[in-house]
Amino acid sequence: MLAESHPSLLHGEHAVAGRLTQFVGASAQSVALASGVSSWLARRQLSRRILMLHGVGGPKLPVADFKRAMVWLAQNFRIVPLDAMVNDIAIAKPVARDAELAITFDDGLRNQGRLAYPILQALGIPAAIFLCPGLIDNKQWQWNHEARARLNRLSPAQRNEWARAQQAPSAHIEALIAWLKQQPLQPRLRIEASLRDATPGFAPTAEEHAAYDPMDWDEVAALDPRLITIGSHTVTHPILSTLDEAGIQQELQASRLMLEARLARPVELFCYPNGSHDERVRRIATQVYRAAVTTEEGLVTEPVDIYAMPRIPVAAQLPLLAWRMHRPWA
Template identity: 45%
Template sequence: MLGLGHDRILMYHGTPAADAAALERQLRLVRLAFPVVPLEDIASGRNKNGRARVALTFDDGLRNNVGVAYPILRKLGLTATFFVCPGLIDRACWLWNHEARERLKTLSAPALAELAASVGGPAEVETFIDWMKTLKIAARRRVEETIRAATRGFKPSREQHEQFDLAGWDELARLDPHVVAIGSHTMSHPILTSLSAEETETETRDSRQTLEERLDRAVTIFCYPNGDLNESALASARRYYRSAVTVERGTVNGNADPHLLPRYAANPQRTRRLVRRMVLG
Protein backbone atom coordinates (compact mmCIF):
# COMPACT_ATOMS: atom_id res chain seq x y z
CA MET A 1 0.00 0.00 0.00
CA LEU A 2 1.05 3.63 -0.47
CA GLY A 3 2.72 5.36 2.43
CA LEU A 4 4.74 2.40 3.64
CA GLY A 5 7.96 2.84 5.51
CA HIS A 6 10.59 5.25 4.41
CA ASP A 7 10.93 8.59 2.68
CA ARG A 8 11.41 8.87 -1.07
CA ILE A 9 13.16 11.37 -3.34
CA LEU A 10 11.99 11.82 -6.94
CA MET A 11 14.42 12.76 -9.73
CA TYR A 12 13.16 14.75 -12.71
CA HIS A 13 15.19 16.26 -15.54
CA GLY A 14 13.72 18.26 -18.40
CA THR A 15 10.10 19.44 -18.28
CA PRO A 16 9.19 20.71 -21.76
CA ALA A 17 5.86 22.43 -22.29
CA ALA A 18 4.46 19.35 -24.01
CA ASP A 19 4.74 17.50 -20.68
CA ALA A 20 3.13 20.21 -18.54
CA ALA A 21 -0.29 18.59 -18.20
CA ALA A 22 1.18 15.16 -17.52
CA LEU A 23 3.57 16.60 -14.96
CA GLU A 24 0.74 18.34 -13.12
CA ARG A 25 -1.35 15.16 -13.06
CA GLN A 26 1.60 13.16 -11.76
CA LEU A 27 2.44 15.65 -9.03
CA ARG A 28 -1.19 15.77 -7.94
CA LEU A 29 -1.09 12.00 -7.54
CA VAL A 30 2.18 12.14 -5.61
CA ARG A 31 0.71 14.81 -3.34
CA LEU A 32 -2.31 12.63 -2.63
CA ALA A 33 -0.14 9.67 -1.66
CA PHE A 34 2.64 11.37 0.31
CA PRO A 35 3.36 14.65 2.07
CA VAL A 36 5.75 16.57 -0.21
CA VAL A 37 8.48 18.20 1.87
CA PRO A 38 11.76 20.07 1.26
CA LEU A 39 14.68 17.82 0.40
CA GLU A 40 16.56 19.17 3.40
CA ASP A 41 13.88 17.70 5.68
CA ILE A 42 14.47 14.22 4.28
CA ALA A 43 18.25 14.60 4.16
CA SER A 44 18.40 15.70 7.80
CA GLY A 45 15.56 13.52 9.10
CA ARG A 46 13.89 16.53 10.66
CA ASN A 47 10.14 16.88 11.12
CA LYS A 48 9.69 13.14 10.71
CA ASN A 49 6.34 11.99 12.13
CA GLY A 50 6.32 8.33 11.15
CA ARG A 51 4.65 8.81 7.78
CA ALA A 52 6.64 8.35 4.57
CA ARG A 53 7.34 11.63 2.78
CA VAL A 54 8.51 12.65 -0.70
CA ALA A 55 10.94 15.32 -1.90
CA LEU A 56 11.08 16.52 -5.50
CA THR A 57 14.32 17.22 -7.38
CA PHE A 58 15.00 18.54 -10.89
CA ASP A 59 18.49 18.06 -12.31
CA ASP A 60 20.54 20.25 -14.67
CA GLY A 61 19.08 23.73 -14.17
CA LEU A 62 17.12 23.74 -17.42
CA ARG A 63 15.06 26.75 -18.47
CA ASN A 64 12.00 24.54 -18.89
CA ASN A 65 12.19 23.64 -15.19
CA VAL A 66 11.73 27.35 -14.45
CA GLY A 67 9.15 27.98 -17.16
CA VAL A 68 7.08 24.80 -16.84
CA ALA A 69 7.72 22.97 -13.56
CA TYR A 70 7.98 26.04 -11.31
CA PRO A 71 4.49 27.42 -12.05
CA ILE A 72 3.03 23.97 -11.43
CA LEU A 73 4.85 23.70 -8.11
CA ARG A 74 3.48 27.10 -7.07
CA LYS A 75 -0.02 26.19 -8.20
CA LEU A 76 -0.02 22.93 -6.22
CA GLY A 77 1.73 24.37 -3.16
CA LEU A 78 4.74 22.04 -3.51
CA THR A 79 8.45 22.49 -2.90
CA ALA A 80 11.40 21.19 -4.91
CA THR A 81 15.17 21.44 -5.36
CA PHE A 82 16.68 22.53 -8.68
CA PHE A 83 20.27 21.33 -9.19
CA VAL A 84 22.26 23.88 -11.20
CA CYS A 85 25.66 24.01 -12.98
CA PRO A 86 26.72 27.67 -12.61
CA GLY A 87 29.81 27.40 -14.80
CA LEU A 88 27.65 26.84 -17.87
CA ILE A 89 25.24 29.74 -17.35
CA ASP A 90 27.42 32.69 -18.36
CA ARG A 91 28.71 30.73 -21.36
CA ALA A 92 25.14 29.99 -22.46
CA CYS A 93 26.18 26.38 -23.01
CA TRP A 94 24.13 23.24 -23.02
CA LEU A 95 25.26 20.29 -20.97
CA TRP A 96 28.00 18.61 -22.97
CA ASN A 97 26.05 15.36 -23.40
CA HIS A 98 22.98 17.20 -24.67
CA GLU A 99 25.01 19.08 -27.26
CA ALA A 100 26.98 16.03 -28.36
CA ARG A 101 23.84 13.89 -28.70
CA GLU A 102 21.91 16.43 -30.75
CA ARG A 103 24.88 17.05 -33.05
CA LEU A 104 25.46 13.33 -33.58
CA LYS A 105 21.81 12.86 -34.52
CA THR A 106 22.34 15.13 -37.55
CA LEU A 107 24.95 12.83 -39.08
CA SER A 108 24.14 10.18 -41.65
CA ALA A 109 24.92 6.59 -40.70
CA PRO A 110 28.10 6.53 -42.82
CA ALA A 111 29.26 9.89 -41.41
CA LEU A 112 28.60 8.73 -37.86
CA ALA A 113 30.50 5.50 -38.51
CA GLU A 114 33.43 7.47 -39.92
CA LEU A 115 33.52 9.83 -36.96
CA ALA A 116 33.24 6.95 -34.49
CA ALA A 117 36.09 5.10 -36.17
CA SER A 118 38.29 8.20 -36.06
CA VAL A 119 38.00 8.47 -32.27
CA GLY A 120 37.62 4.80 -31.37
CA GLY A 121 33.99 5.00 -30.28
CA PRO A 122 30.84 3.01 -31.14
CA ALA A 123 28.81 3.93 -34.23
CA GLU A 124 25.44 4.44 -32.51
CA VAL A 125 24.40 7.70 -30.89
CA GLU A 126 23.37 6.58 -27.40
CA THR A 127 26.19 4.07 -27.01
CA PHE A 128 28.59 6.76 -28.24
CA ILE A 129 27.39 9.16 -25.53
CA ASP A 130 27.71 6.41 -22.92
CA TRP A 131 31.23 5.71 -24.18
CA MET A 132 32.13 9.41 -23.88
CA LYS A 133 31.09 9.28 -20.22
CA THR A 134 33.85 6.72 -19.60
CA LEU A 135 36.61 8.97 -20.96
CA LYS A 136 38.94 11.11 -18.94
CA ILE A 137 37.93 14.76 -19.12
CA ALA A 138 40.68 15.83 -21.55
CA ALA A 139 39.93 12.97 -23.92
CA ARG A 140 36.20 13.66 -23.76
CA ARG A 141 36.74 17.31 -24.65
CA ARG A 142 38.83 16.30 -27.67
CA VAL A 143 35.97 14.10 -28.84
CA GLU A 144 33.55 17.00 -28.35
CA GLU A 145 35.71 19.15 -30.63
CA THR A 146 35.78 16.37 -33.22
CA ILE A 147 31.98 16.22 -33.13
CA ARG A 148 31.72 20.01 -33.54
CA ALA A 149 34.11 19.92 -36.48
CA ALA A 150 31.97 17.24 -38.14
CA THR A 151 28.73 19.18 -37.56
CA ARG A 152 29.70 22.78 -38.30
CA GLY A 153 26.30 23.48 -39.81
CA PHE A 154 24.41 22.47 -36.67
CA LYS A 155 21.86 25.07 -35.61
CA PRO A 156 19.49 24.17 -32.78
CA SER A 157 15.79 24.26 -33.58
CA ARG A 158 13.25 26.11 -31.46
CA GLU A 159 12.21 22.78 -29.95
CA GLN A 160 15.80 21.93 -29.08
CA HIS A 161 16.30 25.32 -27.43
CA GLU A 162 13.16 24.70 -25.38
CA GLN A 163 14.41 21.28 -24.37
CA PHE A 164 18.07 21.99 -23.61
CA ASP A 165 18.66 25.69 -22.85
CA LEU A 166 19.74 26.41 -19.28
CA ALA A 167 18.03 28.92 -17.02
CA GLY A 168 19.82 32.25 -16.67
CA TRP A 169 20.84 33.99 -13.48
CA ASP A 170 17.88 36.39 -13.57
CA GLU A 171 15.43 33.52 -13.94
CA LEU A 172 16.99 31.60 -11.06
CA ALA A 173 17.06 34.72 -8.88
CA ARG A 174 13.31 35.18 -9.32
CA LEU A 175 12.47 31.73 -7.97
CA ASP A 176 10.67 31.90 -4.64
CA PRO A 177 12.99 30.24 -2.08
CA HIS A 178 9.93 28.93 -0.27
CA VAL A 179 9.08 26.94 -3.39
CA VAL A 180 12.48 26.08 -4.90
CA ALA A 181 15.77 25.41 -3.14
CA ILE A 182 18.90 25.65 -5.27
CA GLY A 183 21.36 22.77 -5.15
CA SER A 184 24.80 22.33 -6.67
CA HIS A 185 25.35 20.07 -9.70
CA THR A 186 29.09 20.95 -10.08
CA MET A 187 30.36 23.86 -12.14
CA SER A 188 30.17 22.23 -15.57
CA HIS A 189 28.55 18.77 -15.24
CA PRO A 190 31.64 16.60 -15.73
CA ILE A 191 31.64 12.93 -14.89
CA LEU A 192 33.44 13.22 -11.57
CA THR A 193 35.17 9.86 -11.94
CA SER A 194 36.92 11.28 -15.03
CA LEU A 195 38.61 14.01 -12.99
CA SER A 196 41.64 14.22 -10.77
CA ALA A 197 41.08 14.79 -7.05
CA GLU A 198 42.05 18.44 -7.52
CA GLU A 199 39.63 18.91 -10.42
CA THR A 200 36.85 17.26 -8.44
CA GLU A 201 37.53 19.61 -5.53
CA THR A 202 37.30 22.63 -7.80
CA GLU A 203 34.06 21.51 -9.44
CA THR A 204 32.31 20.81 -6.13
CA ARG A 205 33.68 23.72 -4.09
CA ASP A 206 33.40 26.45 -6.72
CA SER A 207 29.87 25.49 -7.67
CA ARG A 208 28.55 26.17 -4.20
CA GLN A 209 30.56 29.36 -3.87
CA THR A 210 29.37 30.71 -7.24
CA LEU A 211 25.72 29.87 -6.64
CA GLU A 212 25.71 31.46 -3.20
CA GLU A 213 27.42 34.61 -4.46
CA ARG A 214 25.21 35.07 -7.52
CA LEU A 215 21.88 34.11 -5.94
CA ASP A 216 22.46 35.29 -2.36
CA ARG A 217 21.05 32.13 -0.83
CA ALA A 218 22.49 29.12 0.96
CA VAL A 219 23.38 26.07 -1.13
CA THR A 220 23.76 23.01 1.06
CA ILE A 221 22.84 20.02 -1.13
CA PHE A 222 24.85 18.44 -3.95
CA CYS A 223 23.96 16.18 -6.87
CA TYR A 224 26.57 13.93 -8.53
CA PRO A 225 26.39 14.34 -12.33
CA ASN A 226 25.19 11.11 -13.91
CA GLY A 227 25.33 9.61 -10.42
CA ASP A 228 29.00 8.70 -10.90
CA LEU A 229 31.23 9.09 -7.87
CA ASN A 230 34.40 7.79 -6.28
CA GLU A 231 36.23 8.43 -3.03
CA SER A 232 37.36 11.90 -4.13
CA ALA A 233 33.86 12.94 -5.14
CA LEU A 234 32.32 11.64 -1.94
CA ALA A 235 34.99 13.32 0.18
CA SER A 236 34.43 16.65 -1.57
CA ALA A 237 30.67 16.36 -1.17
CA ARG A 238 31.11 15.71 2.54
CA ARG A 239 33.46 18.68 2.84
CA TYR A 240 31.24 21.28 1.21
CA TYR A 241 27.63 20.10 1.57
CA ARG A 242 25.30 18.83 4.25
CA SER A 243 23.96 16.14 1.94
CA ALA A 244 24.11 14.78 -1.59
CA VAL A 245 21.87 12.76 -3.89
CA THR A 246 22.71 9.93 -6.28
CA VAL A 247 20.79 8.17 -9.05
CA GLU A 248 20.66 4.88 -7.17
CA ARG A 249 17.10 3.68 -6.71
CA GLY A 250 15.69 3.23 -3.23
CA THR A 251 13.99 4.71 -0.20
CA VAL A 252 15.66 6.81 2.48
CA ASN A 253 15.70 5.00 5.80
CA GLY A 254 16.98 6.10 9.17
CA ASN A 255 20.45 4.69 8.48
CA ALA A 256 20.93 6.38 5.12
CA ASP A 257 24.23 8.13 4.46
CA PRO A 258 23.22 11.80 3.93
CA HIS A 259 25.78 12.08 1.12
CA LEU A 260 24.56 8.98 -0.72
CA LEU A 261 20.82 9.55 -0.81
CA PRO A 262 18.95 7.38 -3.36
CA ARG A 263 16.26 8.66 -5.71
CA TYR A 264 13.55 7.30 -7.95
CA ALA A 265 13.71 8.45 -11.58
CA ALA A 266 10.46 10.19 -12.54
CA ASN A 267 9.02 10.83 -15.98
CA PRO A 268 5.73 12.73 -16.37
CA GLN A 269 4.69 10.32 -19.12
CA ARG A 270 5.26 7.19 -17.03
CA THR A 271 3.16 7.59 -13.91
CA ARG A 272 2.24 3.93 -13.57
CA ARG A 273 5.89 2.93 -13.70
CA LEU A 274 6.74 5.54 -11.07
CA VAL A 275 3.98 4.32 -8.75
CA ARG A 276 5.20 0.73 -9.05
CA ARG A 277 8.74 1.77 -8.25
CA MET A 278 7.76 3.89 -5.28
CA VAL A 279 5.48 1.25 -3.80
CA LEU A 280 7.41 -1.90 -4.58
CA GLY A 281 10.96 -0.51 -4.65
Protein backbone atom coordinates in the same frame (compact mmCIF):
# COMPACT_ATOMS: atom_id res chain seq x y z
CA MET B 1 12.59 -27.17 -33.63
CA LEU B 2 11.51 -24.74 -36.38
CA ALA B 3 12.32 -21.74 -34.17
CA GLU B 4 15.70 -23.23 -33.24
CA SER B 5 16.63 -23.61 -36.89
CA HIS B 6 15.47 -20.07 -37.75
CA PRO B 7 17.00 -17.50 -35.36
CA SER B 8 14.75 -14.75 -36.77
CA LEU B 9 11.68 -16.71 -35.66
CA LEU B 10 13.15 -17.22 -32.20
CA HIS B 11 13.94 -13.48 -31.96
CA GLY B 12 10.35 -12.73 -33.02
CA GLU B 13 9.00 -15.00 -30.30
CA HIS B 14 11.16 -13.24 -27.69
CA ALA B 15 9.95 -9.83 -28.92
CA VAL B 16 6.29 -10.91 -28.71
CA ALA B 17 6.86 -12.35 -25.24
CA GLY B 18 8.55 -9.14 -24.17
CA ARG B 19 5.67 -7.00 -25.43
CA LEU B 20 3.17 -9.28 -23.71
CA THR B 21 5.05 -9.04 -20.41
CA GLN B 22 5.18 -5.27 -20.79
CA PHE B 23 1.45 -5.11 -21.51
CA VAL B 24 0.57 -7.30 -18.53
CA GLY B 25 2.82 -5.23 -16.28
CA ALA B 26 1.30 -1.94 -17.47
CA SER B 27 -2.21 -3.33 -17.02
CA ALA B 28 -1.43 -4.49 -13.48
CA GLN B 29 0.04 -1.07 -12.65
CA SER B 30 -3.10 0.66 -13.95
CA VAL B 31 -5.29 -1.55 -11.79
CA ALA B 32 -3.02 -0.92 -8.79
CA LEU B 33 -3.30 2.84 -9.30
CA ALA B 34 -7.08 2.88 -9.77
CA SER B 35 -7.68 0.63 -6.78
CA GLY B 36 -5.33 2.52 -4.45
CA VAL B 37 -3.05 -0.49 -4.09
CA SER B 38 0.02 1.45 -5.27
CA SER B 39 -0.29 4.11 -2.58
CA TRP B 40 -1.18 1.47 0.03
CA LEU B 41 1.94 -0.55 -0.80
CA ALA B 42 4.08 2.59 -0.58
CA ARG B 43 2.65 3.59 2.80
CA ARG B 44 3.40 0.14 4.20
CA GLN B 45 7.11 0.85 3.69
CA LEU B 46 8.56 3.04 6.42
CA SER B 47 11.06 4.99 4.33
CA ARG B 48 11.66 8.43 2.93
CA ARG B 49 11.53 9.04 -0.82
CA ILE B 50 13.21 11.44 -3.24
CA LEU B 51 11.82 11.85 -6.76
CA MET B 52 14.29 12.54 -9.59
CA LEU B 53 13.30 14.65 -12.60
CA HIS B 54 15.15 16.26 -15.48
CA GLY B 55 13.43 18.00 -18.38
CA VAL B 56 9.73 18.83 -18.47
CA GLY B 57 7.63 19.48 -21.54
CA GLY B 58 9.22 17.18 -24.11
CA PRO B 59 8.04 13.77 -25.31
CA LYS B 60 9.54 12.01 -22.29
CA LEU B 61 7.48 14.07 -19.82
CA PRO B 62 4.70 16.21 -21.34
CA VAL B 63 3.43 19.06 -19.15
CA ALA B 64 0.01 17.45 -18.71
CA ASP B 65 1.62 14.24 -17.44
CA PHE B 66 3.88 16.20 -15.09
CA LYS B 67 0.90 18.06 -13.64
CA ARG B 68 -1.08 14.85 -13.23
CA ALA B 69 1.87 13.27 -11.41
CA MET B 70 2.28 16.23 -9.06
CA VAL B 71 -1.43 16.27 -8.20
CA TRP B 72 -1.41 12.54 -7.41
CA LEU B 73 1.77 12.76 -5.36
CA ALA B 74 0.41 15.70 -3.35
CA GLN B 75 -2.72 13.70 -2.61
CA ASN B 76 -0.87 10.60 -1.46
CA PHE B 77 2.39 11.79 0.13
CA ARG B 78 3.63 14.52 2.44
CA ILE B 79 5.88 16.50 0.13
CA VAL B 80 8.66 18.27 2.01
CA PRO B 81 11.69 20.36 1.00
CA LEU B 82 14.79 18.22 0.48
CA ASP B 83 16.72 20.30 3.02
CA ALA B 84 14.02 19.60 5.62
CA MET B 85 14.34 15.89 4.92
CA VAL B 86 18.12 16.16 5.31
CA ASN B 87 17.62 17.94 8.63
CA ASP B 88 15.38 15.11 9.85
CA ILE B 89 17.96 12.53 8.82
CA ALA B 90 20.77 14.49 10.49
CA ILE B 91 18.98 14.46 13.86
CA ALA B 92 17.98 10.80 13.43
CA LYS B 93 14.29 11.65 13.45
CA PRO B 94 12.30 8.42 13.05
CA VAL B 95 10.64 7.86 9.69
CA ALA B 96 6.98 8.86 9.95
CA ARG B 97 4.06 6.90 8.59
CA ASP B 98 2.85 9.83 6.49
CA ALA B 99 4.99 8.92 3.46
CA GLU B 100 7.53 11.76 3.30
CA LEU B 101 8.62 12.68 -0.24
CA ALA B 102 11.03 15.28 -1.67
CA ILE B 103 10.97 16.46 -5.29
CA THR B 104 14.26 17.16 -7.12
CA PHE B 105 15.21 18.43 -10.58
CA ASP B 106 18.68 18.01 -12.09
CA ASP B 107 20.41 20.41 -14.52
CA GLY B 108 18.58 23.72 -13.98
CA LEU B 109 16.90 23.64 -17.39
CA ARG B 110 14.80 26.55 -18.62
CA ASN B 111 11.80 24.26 -19.06
CA GLN B 112 11.90 23.52 -15.33
CA GLY B 113 11.44 27.21 -14.58
CA ARG B 114 8.95 27.97 -17.32
CA LEU B 115 6.83 24.82 -17.29
CA ALA B 116 7.30 22.95 -14.01
CA TYR B 117 7.63 25.85 -11.57
CA PRO B 118 4.18 27.41 -12.22
CA ILE B 119 2.58 24.03 -11.52
CA LEU B 120 4.59 23.54 -8.34
CA GLN B 121 3.67 27.10 -7.30
CA ALA B 122 -0.04 26.58 -7.94
CA LEU B 123 -0.03 23.34 -5.94
CA GLY B 124 2.25 24.64 -3.18
CA ILE B 125 4.76 21.84 -3.78
CA PRO B 126 8.36 22.47 -2.65
CA ALA B 127 11.24 21.20 -4.76
CA ALA B 128 15.02 21.32 -5.09
CA ILE B 129 16.70 22.31 -8.37
CA PHE B 130 20.38 21.50 -8.91
CA LEU B 131 22.19 24.13 -11.01
CA CYS B 132 25.50 24.39 -12.90
CA PRO B 133 26.43 28.08 -12.50
CA GLY B 134 29.20 27.99 -15.09
CA LEU B 135 26.75 26.86 -17.76
CA ILE B 136 24.32 29.61 -16.75
CA ASP B 137 27.07 32.23 -16.94
CA ASN B 138 28.06 31.08 -20.44
CA LYS B 139 24.50 30.34 -21.68
CA GLN B 140 25.90 26.92 -22.52
CA TRP B 141 24.32 23.49 -22.82
CA GLN B 142 25.67 20.53 -20.93
CA TRP B 143 28.35 18.86 -23.03
CA ASN B 144 26.39 15.61 -23.35
CA HIS B 145 23.30 17.46 -24.62
CA GLU B 146 25.36 19.19 -27.30
CA ALA B 147 27.09 15.93 -28.25
CA ARG B 148 23.75 14.13 -28.56
CA ALA B 149 22.31 16.87 -30.76
CA ARG B 150 25.38 16.96 -33.00
CA LEU B 151 25.45 13.17 -33.34
CA ASN B 152 21.84 13.36 -34.48
CA ARG B 153 22.94 15.62 -37.35
CA LEU B 154 25.23 12.94 -38.78
CA SER B 155 23.85 10.36 -41.16
CA PRO B 156 24.31 6.72 -40.09
CA ALA B 157 27.21 6.40 -42.55
CA GLN B 158 28.85 9.61 -41.30
CA ARG B 159 28.35 8.54 -37.69
CA ASN B 160 29.92 5.15 -38.38
CA GLU B 161 32.92 6.80 -40.01
CA TRP B 162 33.31 9.32 -37.18
CA ALA B 163 32.96 6.62 -34.50
CA ARG B 164 35.62 4.47 -36.18
CA ALA B 165 37.96 7.45 -36.33
CA GLN B 166 37.52 7.95 -32.57
CA GLN B 167 37.96 4.20 -31.93
CA ALA B 168 34.56 4.14 -30.25
CA PRO B 169 33.07 0.69 -29.61
CA SER B 170 29.71 1.56 -31.17
CA ALA B 171 28.15 4.10 -33.52
CA HIS B 172 24.76 4.13 -31.78
CA ILE B 173 24.11 7.57 -30.33
CA GLU B 174 23.31 6.59 -26.75
CA ALA B 175 26.18 4.10 -26.72
CA LEU B 176 28.49 6.88 -27.89
CA ILE B 177 27.25 9.21 -25.13
CA ALA B 178 27.81 6.47 -22.55
CA TRP B 179 31.31 5.88 -23.94
CA LEU B 180 32.11 9.60 -23.82
CA LYS B 181 31.07 9.71 -20.17
CA GLN B 182 33.80 7.19 -19.39
CA GLN B 183 36.60 9.21 -21.03
CA PRO B 184 39.04 11.29 -18.97
CA LEU B 185 38.46 15.01 -19.33
CA GLN B 186 41.15 15.93 -21.88
CA PRO B 187 40.46 13.01 -24.28
CA ARG B 188 36.74 13.77 -24.01
CA LEU B 189 37.33 17.43 -24.89
CA ARG B 190 39.38 16.38 -27.94
CA ILE B 191 36.60 14.04 -29.07
CA GLU B 192 34.01 16.79 -28.61
CA ALA B 193 36.17 19.13 -30.74
CA SER B 194 36.29 16.44 -33.43
CA LEU B 195 32.50 16.16 -33.32
CA ARG B 196 32.17 19.93 -33.74
CA ASP B 197 34.49 19.75 -36.74
CA ALA B 198 32.27 17.01 -38.20
CA THR B 199 29.12 19.15 -37.81
CA PRO B 200 30.20 22.66 -38.91
CA GLY B 201 26.70 23.81 -39.86
CA PHE B 202 25.12 22.77 -36.58
CA ALA B 203 22.32 25.03 -35.34
CA PRO B 204 19.92 23.96 -32.56
CA THR B 205 16.29 23.43 -33.46
CA ALA B 206 13.45 25.03 -31.50
CA GLU B 207 12.78 21.64 -29.90
CA GLU B 208 16.42 21.30 -28.83
CA HIS B 209 16.43 24.80 -27.35
CA ALA B 210 13.30 23.90 -25.39
CA ALA B 211 14.89 20.69 -24.15
CA TYR B 212 18.45 21.80 -23.39
CA ASP B 213 18.65 25.56 -22.70
CA PRO B 214 19.60 26.34 -19.09
CA MET B 215 17.78 28.91 -17.00
CA ASP B 216 19.37 32.33 -16.86
CA TRP B 217 20.06 34.16 -13.61
CA ASP B 218 16.89 36.25 -13.84
CA GLU B 219 14.85 33.06 -14.13
CA VAL B 220 16.66 31.56 -11.15
CA ALA B 221 16.03 34.73 -9.12
CA ALA B 222 12.32 34.51 -9.95
CA LEU B 223 12.01 31.16 -8.15
CA ASP B 224 10.45 31.67 -4.72
CA PRO B 225 13.11 30.58 -2.18
CA ARG B 226 10.32 29.61 0.23
CA LEU B 227 9.31 26.94 -2.29
CA ILE B 228 12.46 26.17 -4.29
CA THR B 229 15.73 25.03 -2.73
CA ILE B 230 18.76 25.59 -4.96
CA GLY B 231 21.48 22.95 -4.89
CA SER B 232 24.78 22.53 -6.72
CA HIS B 233 25.32 20.28 -9.73
CA THR B 234 29.00 21.31 -10.21
CA VAL B 235 30.21 24.28 -12.29
CA THR B 236 30.14 22.66 -15.75
CA HIS B 237 28.59 19.16 -15.33
CA PRO B 238 31.68 16.97 -15.85
CA ILE B 239 31.72 13.30 -14.92
CA LEU B 240 33.49 13.80 -11.60
CA SER B 241 35.08 10.36 -11.40
CA THR B 242 37.04 11.15 -14.60
CA LEU B 243 38.72 14.22 -13.00
CA ASP B 244 41.80 14.49 -10.82
CA GLU B 245 41.36 15.62 -7.21
CA ALA B 246 42.13 19.25 -7.99
CA GLY B 247 39.45 19.23 -10.69
CA ILE B 248 36.92 17.62 -8.37
CA GLN B 249 37.64 20.18 -5.65
CA GLN B 250 37.28 23.04 -8.13
CA GLU B 251 33.96 21.81 -9.52
CA LEU B 252 32.42 21.27 -6.09
CA GLN B 253 33.84 24.23 -4.18
CA ALA B 254 33.56 26.85 -6.93
CA SER B 255 30.00 25.85 -7.74
CA ARG B 256 28.86 26.45 -4.17
CA LEU B 257 30.69 29.78 -3.97
CA MET B 258 29.28 30.97 -7.30
CA LEU B 259 25.72 30.04 -6.37
CA GLU B 260 25.92 31.58 -2.92
CA ALA B 261 27.35 34.81 -4.35
CA ARG B 262 24.47 35.02 -6.83
CA LEU B 263 21.67 33.98 -4.48
CA ALA B 264 22.91 35.47 -1.19
CA ARG B 265 21.88 32.36 0.72
CA PRO B 266 23.53 29.06 1.69
CA VAL B 267 23.76 26.28 -0.90
CA GLU B 268 24.29 23.07 1.05
CA LEU B 269 22.95 20.27 -1.14
CA PHE B 270 24.72 18.56 -4.01
CA CYS B 271 23.83 16.27 -6.90
CA TYR B 272 26.50 14.16 -8.65
CA PRO B 273 26.35 14.68 -12.44
CA ASN B 274 25.25 11.44 -14.05
CA GLY B 275 25.25 10.01 -10.53
CA SER B 276 28.95 9.23 -10.97
CA HIS B 277 31.16 9.30 -7.90
CA ASP B 278 34.03 7.45 -6.30
CA GLU B 279 35.83 7.59 -2.95
CA ARG B 280 37.64 10.83 -3.86
CA VAL B 281 34.45 12.55 -5.02
CA ARG B 282 32.55 11.46 -1.93
CA ARG B 283 35.32 12.60 0.40
CA ILE B 284 35.42 16.07 -1.15
CA ALA B 285 31.62 16.28 -1.19
CA THR B 286 31.58 15.69 2.57
CA GLN B 287 33.96 18.63 3.00
CA VAL B 288 31.84 21.05 0.94
CA TYR B 289 28.17 20.04 1.32
CA ARG B 290 25.75 18.77 3.95
CA ALA B 291 24.27 16.01 1.79
CA ALA B 292 24.23 14.65 -1.76
CA VAL B 293 21.88 12.70 -4.01
CA THR B 294 22.76 10.11 -6.62
CA THR B 295 20.93 8.67 -9.62
CA GLU B 296 20.83 5.26 -7.97
CA GLU B 297 17.27 3.95 -7.89
CA GLY B 298 15.93 3.28 -4.43
CA LEU B 299 14.15 4.40 -1.29
CA VAL B 300 15.92 6.39 1.42
CA THR B 301 15.95 3.61 3.97
CA GLU B 302 17.71 3.54 7.33
CA PRO B 303 20.61 3.56 7.93
CA VAL B 304 20.98 6.44 5.47
CA ASP B 305 24.22 7.43 3.78
CA ILE B 306 23.51 11.14 3.55
CA TYR B 307 26.13 11.58 0.79
CA ALA B 308 24.70 8.86 -1.44
CA MET B 309 20.94 9.20 -1.18
CA PRO B 310 19.09 7.23 -3.87
CA ARG B 311 16.10 8.56 -5.77
CA ILE B 312 13.04 7.38 -7.65
CA PRO B 313 13.08 8.19 -11.39
CA VAL B 314 9.97 9.94 -12.65
CA ALA B 315 7.76 8.32 -15.29
CA ALA B 316 5.33 10.05 -17.63
CA GLN B 317 2.86 7.19 -17.15
CA LEU B 318 1.20 7.76 -13.77
CA PRO B 319 0.50 4.04 -13.13
CA LEU B 320 4.23 3.31 -13.51
CA LEU B 321 5.24 6.28 -11.35
CA ALA B 322 2.80 5.21 -8.65
CA TRP B 323 4.23 1.68 -8.77
CA ARG B 324 7.76 3.04 -8.46
CA MET B 325 6.84 4.62 -5.15
CA HIS B 326 7.38 1.19 -3.63
CA ARG B 327 9.42 -0.42 -6.45
CA PRO B 328 11.78 2.36 -7.64
CA TRP B 329 13.56 0.13 -10.14
CA ALA B 330 10.36 -0.81 -12.02
